[in-house]
Amino acid sequence: MLAGCGTPAAGPADRAAQVAAPSPVASPDAPAASGPAGASGASEAPARGGAGAARRVPPTLAPGPGGLTPVFERRAPLSGGAAAEKTVALTFDADMTADQGPRAAGGERFDNPALIDTLRRLDVDATVFMTGRWAEEYPDQARSIGADPRFEVANHSYSHHAFRTPCYGLPTLGRADMAADVERAFAAFRTAGVRNVVPYFRFPGGCYDDDALRALAPAKVTAVQWDVVGGDAFAKDADAVARQVLQGVRPGSVVVLHCTLSAAPVTEQAIRRVVPELRARGYRFVKVSELMAG
Ligand SMILES: [Zn+2]
Secondary structure, eight states: OOOOOSSOOOTHHHHHHTTOOOOEEOOTTTTOTTSGGGGTOSOOOOOTTSTTOOOOOOOEEOOOGGGOOOEEOSOOOOTTSTTOOOEEEEEEEEOOOTTOHHHHHTTOOOOOHHHHHHHHHTTOOEEEEEOHHHHHHOHHHHHHHHHSTTEEEEEOOSSOOBSSSSSTTOOBOOHHHHHHHHHHHHHHHHHHTOOSEEEEEOOGGGOOOHHHHHHTGGGOOEEEOOSEEOOOTTOOOHHHHHHHHHHHOOTTEEEEEEOOTTTOTTHHHHHHHHHHHHHHTTOEEOOHHHHHHO
16 A cells, blocks of 8 residues: 555644744754755755855754754744735655555656646746655656756655654654654765755654654754645545645645655646646745745
């Protein structure tokens, strides 16, 4: 069975998400050579709209009480409400579990190049949460995504195993192995030559608790959840996915969808409906880093 990812995590995850919600701060740790930014290199393509401009260090959140890994869910509404800018971050989880290599070798598609093409054609900025195993399987695509200034690549673990039990039937990582699994994904990105890697992490299945947040402290990542579930995992009706996204989006929302054809076959079709409609409502698509920067 494919393990669904991105379905809403109930209970403890919601509670834990409230543990750490400080204001965004620029983290001096972000560009550490051993961290994800080290994979970006110093000679990135400049950000769009600023020929020759230096890449900005992606913002991170300060750790929570006791050093817990901070969690970002959506940009808090600005005071004054009416002035809130209509921005939304579309995020796509590129799922591949560590043991799915034989299935990929047998022809099952864990990538979704048509989705990436559509995001490019529609000129949509987005954040891709990639597993290390995915980057190993599709290094050319991983590089291509990271080289495109529309996108940034974030960490979705190496193994796509669970950081809390239960989690949709995913095998569970031991607490002592959690930070190493995240580091292994960053290492896989470096090996594949992926640029524009940001120090954000999405828990497989969105499943986490305080123990997981504590175990990940050495990885110095900001965990990124979401407030809008696209519902594209195992969906067959693109219109239903589009409706769910359109009903859920508010200014500052983070939407979780997937870049994994095998487990989310209608996502590209849904995006073709969602993007023009949200633009018609005045929304601008931003990467998580821009949303977090406020
Ligand atoms: Zn996932």
